[in-house]
Amino acid sequence: MDEFDLIHRITPRSLSHQEIEIGIGDDAAVYHTKNGYQEIVCVDTMVDGVHFLSSHSTPADIGYKALAVNISDIAAMGGFPKYYLVSIAVPFGWHASDMEAMYEEMSKLAKLYQMDLIGGDTVSTKGQMVITVTVIGEIKKGKACLRSHAQPGDVVFVTGELGSSAAGLSFLLEKTPIKNKAQAKYFINRHKRPTPRVEAGLICSRYHHVALNDISDGLASELNEIAEASRVSIDIYKDLIPVHSDLHTLHTRWEEWVLFGGEDFELVGSISGDQWEHFYQDCSVHRIPIYQIGRIHQSGDAQVFYHNGQDSVRLEKKGYNHFKQDR
Amino acid sequence: MDEFDLIHRITPRSLSHQEIEIGIGDDAAVYHTKNGYQEIVCVDTMVDGVHFLSSHSTPADIGYKALAVNISDIAAMGGFPKYYLVSIAVPFGWHASDMEAMYEEMSKLAKLYQMDLIGGDTVSTKGQMVITVTVIGEIKKGKACLRSHAQPGDVVFVTGELGSSAAGLSFLLEKTPIKNKAQAKYFINRHKRPTPRVEAGLICSRYHHVALNDISDGLASELNEIAEASRVSIDIYKDLIPVHSDLHTLHTRWEEWVLFGGEDFELVGSISGDQWEHFYQDCSVHRIPIYQIGRIHQSGDAQVFYHNGQDSVRLEKKGYNHFKQDR
Known part of the structure; x- marks a missing residue:
C-alpha cells in the first residue's frame, strides 16, 4: 500500500x-x-x-x-x-x-x-x-469534571447499563453459549460499538464540581480512582446499578461483569445532593439516562463498598476483597 | 509490569x-x-x-x-x-x-x-x-512555516549536513564496513540521536512566508512536497549541499544517502531573496548553521532539479529520473 x-x-x-x-x-x-x-x-x-x-x-x-x-x-x-x-x-x-x-x-x-x-x-x-x-x-475554562471533585454527601451516578460489554465479549470468545442470536448480537454490539456519552458529559460540565470517569476498566476500578483522587469513600448498592434485564440469565458470574468487566464506556460520577434533582431533570429533558447508584461518604481511606443486600464487601480495583470489612 | x-x-x-x-x-x-x-x-x-x-x-x-x-x-x-x-x-x-x-x-x-x-x-x-x-x-498566530509558502526567487536552504544518518544506518546494518570506530560512532549517533532544529525553526517563524519541512524522508522527498504544495519548481546544486567531509569515503553510493537517505532531521526550506541576508546573519548570531543549496524558480510542474556539475537530473520523491529533462 x-x-x-x-x-x-x-x-x-x-x-x-x-x-x-x-x-x-x-x-x-x-x-x-x-x-x-x-x-x-x-x-x-x-x-x-x-x-x-x-x-x-x-x-x-x-x-x-x-x-x-x-x-x-x-x-x-x-x-x-x-x-x-x-x-x-x-x-x-x-x-x-x-x-x-x-x-x-x-x-x-x-x-x-x-x-x-x-x-x-x-x-x-x-x-x-x-x-x-x-x-x-x-x-x-474551569469546568472540567475531575476525578478529584467528589465530596462527602454527593450522589453517585452512572449513565447506563453495566456489564453488557463484558457479556458481549464472553459471547464473542464463546465462553457463554449463544442461545438467542438477536440477544447475543445486542450484547456483542455493546462490546464492539460503545457509544461515547458526550452529551451526558456536557450536561455534567454545566454543574458545579462534578466528578466523572468513563467506565473503561470496570466500575470498581473507576470508583476506586475517584475515591483515591478525591480522598473519599464510596457506597454503592447492587439493587441500584442498571443492568440489562437478561444479563443475570446469561452466566452465573454476571455480577463480575457488572463490577469488573469494563468497556461499557458509560460515565460514572458524583454530584452534590442539592444539585441532584435539577441535574436529573436536566438529563430527563435531554433524554439522557441517569441512575443513582450510591453516595460519597466521609473522607477516609479512599475505599469503595458494595452493598449487595446481605452484606457489604470492599471493592478493590480488580476484584472483591472477600474479607469482611470493619467499618 | x-x-x-x-x-x-x-x-x-x-x-x-x-x-x-x-x-x-x-x-x-x-x-x-x-x-x-x-x-x-x-x-x-x-x-x-x-x-x-x-x-x-x-x-x-x-x-x-x-x-x-x-x-x-x-x-x-x-x-x-x-x-x-x-x-x-x-x-x-x-x-x-x-x-x-x-x-x-x-x-x-x-x-x-x-x-x-x-x-x-x-x-x-x-x-x-x-x-x-x-x-x-x-x-x-499566522506565523506557521508552511510547505505552501515557497515563491519563485526564494533561496532554498538547509540547516546542516545531510546523508550522515543514512551512513550511520548503513554502519549499523553492516552494509558499510567499519574501519574507524570513532568515525562510525559519529555517524551512528547522527542516526540514533538526531537533534530537532527547534531554534532554527523559531528563527524561520520570525520571517515572512518561509516554507519549511524537516528531512525525515530524504531531501528529494521533502523538496518535492514543497514544490507540490507551493506549485513551484526547485533547483538545487550538488556542490552547495553540506555533507560531512568523510561521507564520500564511506561508500560509492553516498550521494544517494544525501538525496534519499532521510532521517537527518535537518530543516529544509525557502525564504525570499530580500530577506536572505538578514536571515543568514540572524542565524549566525545564534550560531545556527544555515546553507543555501538552491533557488525556487518560476511556477510550473512542481519539479525538483539536481545540478551535479555535469548535467541536471530530475529528483523524484524516492529516486532519480535518469531521463534527461527538457527544460
Whole structure:
C-alpha cells in the first residue's frame, strides 16, 4: 500500500471546524483556540489480540472503537471532542480496502460530533495491528469534571447499563453459549460499538464540581480512582446499578461483569445532593439516562463498598476483597 | 509490569508549564492556551524492525528518537514544542527497567525544551514494540512555516549536513564496513540521536512566508512536497549541499544517502531573496548553521532539479529520473 495514496484517500474533503489553519498535509496540524476555553487531549492504543481480535472484528469495528474510546475520555472530562489523529501500524497482508473501511467508519463516527481528522501516521509492521488515536477537545475554562471533585454527601451516578460489554465479549470468545442470536448480537454490539456519552458529559460540565470517569476498566476500578483522587469513600448498592434485564440469565458470574468487566464506556460520577434533582431533570429533558447508584461518604481511606443486600464487601480495583470489612 | 506502578514512576514530579490544569492522572489532560497563539499537533509511530532495531538500539535510544522526530515536526512548522503524550505497545519480555530507561531519556530530551509529559497509554502486545508519540506545540498566530509558502526567487536552504544518518544506518546494518570506530560512532549517533532544529525553526517563524519541512524522508522527498504544495519548481546544486567531509569515503553510493537517505532531521526550506541576508546573519548570531543549496524558480510542474556539475537530473520523491529533462 502506498502511504501517499492512502493519505490522499483519507484526507477529508471538507472540515467542520474553521479554526483549522492546516489539517493533513504538512509536518503538523495548526489550529486556533477559542477564548474562554481550555484544551483537552487524550490518547489510547489498541492492539490486535489484546484489545480486539481481527478474527472477530471487521476493520470498520476496529476503527469505530479506537476512536470511540478516546471520544469517551473527552466526554469523561465534560468536554466536547473536536479533532482526531490516527496512527496505525499495519500488518503485511492488510489491504488498502481494509484501511479505507477503517478510516471510513471513524469518519462516520466523527461526523456525529463534527470532529475533524487533522493528522496521523501509517506505518508497516511485521507484527499485529496497533492503532493509536489522539483526540483533542475543548471545555469552558474551569469546568472540567475531575476525578478529584467528589465530596462527602454527593450522589453517585452512572449513565447506563453495566456489564453488557463484558457479556458481549464472553459471547464473542464463546465462553457463554449463544442461545438467542438477536440477544447475543445486542450484547456483542455493546462490546464492539460503545457509544461515547458526550452529551451526558456536557450536561455534567454545566454543574458545579462534578466528578466523572468513563467506565473503561470496570466500575470498581473507576470508583476506586475517584475515591483515591478525591480522598473519599464510596457506597454503592447492587439493587441500584442498571443492568440489562437478561444479563443475570446469561452466566452465573454476571455480577463480575457488572463490577469488573469494563468497556461499557458509560460515565460514572458524583454530584452534590442539592444539585441532584435539577441535574436529573436536566438529563430527563435531554433524554439522557441517569441512575443513582450510591453516595460519597466521609473522607477516609479512599475505599469503595458494595452493598449487595446481605452484606457489604470492599471493592478493590480488580476484584472483591472477600474479607469482611470493619467499618 | 503493573501499569499503575509504571504510571506512578513516570509521572513528572513538577511541570514546566503553568498552563496545565491536569496532566497525567485523569481521563485526559487539560490545559490553557495563550492569546495570540495557535496550537500545533503531530503524531509519529515507530515500529521495532521497521523504524529501529531493538537489537541495535537501547530503550533509551528508542525513546529519544521517538520523541525527537515529533519535536522535529513542530520545529518544521516554526513552532515551539510544549507537551507530549506517549503510547507504547510493550512486548512480553520487556522489563520495567527498560520502560523506565525509555521514559527517562524522553524526559531528559523534553527538559531541553521545557516540555511536559501530559498523557499516554501503555499496553501489552504479543508482537513487536510500537511507540507512538503525540507532541503539541504553539506558534504565534499566522506565523506557521508552511510547505505552501515557497515563491519563485526564494533561496532554498538547509540547516546542516545531510546523508550522515543514512551512513550511520548503513554502519549499523553492516552494509558499510567499519574501519574507524570513532568515525562510525559519529555517524551512528547522527542516526540514533538526531537533534530537532527547534531554534532554527523559531528563527524561520520570525520571517515572512518561509516554507519549511524537516528531512525525515530524504531531501528529494521533502523538496518535492514543497514544490507540490507551493506549485513551484526547485533547483538545487550538488556542490552547495553540506555533507560531512568523510561521507564520500564511506561508500560509492553516498550521494544517494544525501538525496534519499532521510532521517537527518535537518530543516529544509525557502525564504525570499530580500530577506536572505538578514536571515543568514540572524542565524549566525545564534550560531545556527544555515546553507543555501538552491533557488525556487518560476511556477510550473512542481519539479525538483539536481545540478551535479555535469548535467541536471530530475529528483523524484524516492529516486532519480535518469531521463534527461527538457527544460
